[in-house]
Amino acid sequence: MIIWLRSSGRSFLQTQGRFDDWVFPADSFPDEPVELVKGLPVLAMSLTGMLAMKEQYPHLRNGRPWRDKDVTDIKLLRSMLEDREPGHASPN
Numbered sequence: 001m002i003i004w005l006r007s008s009g010r011s012f013l014q015t016q017g018r019f020d021d022w023v024f025p026a027d028s029f030p031d032e033p034v035e036l037v038k039g040l041p042v043l044a045m046s047l048t049g050m051l052a053m054k055e056q057y058p059h060l061r062n063g064r065p066w067r068d069k070d071v072t073d074i075k076l077l078r079s080m081l082e083d084r085e086p087g088h089a090s091p092n
Contacts (some may be wrong), residue, residue, distance in 0.1 A: 024049045028039050047084065051077040 028049025033041035045053075054074050057063045066074070 015019045022053070022056060024052050028052060047077055051081060 024045075025048050028082055030046065034044050034073055035041050036044065036056050051074065054066075054077065057070070058065050
């Protein structure tokens with residue numbers, strides 16, 4: 001089980017496991033669940049959270065270099081975020 005805690009500033013930290021140095025921005029998870037399938041509420045990760053996860057991975061204690069698919073994912077997530085929130089693209 002992965003336990004996420006909100007830290008000051010509402011960012012999220014994983015408290016246990018091999019990626020306990022991963023930090024997610026405040027808007028990585030919604031305050032309310034979304035319904036993926038009728039009757040199945042879940043806390044789904046936002047575009048911001050997914051992008052943070054991909055961008056941090058090579059720099060984590062147990063991270064690895066980006067694969068080609070990671071570079072493609074990062075470009076797509078940045079594009080989707082820019083389309084949704086112009087001017088909010090990641091600086092990396």
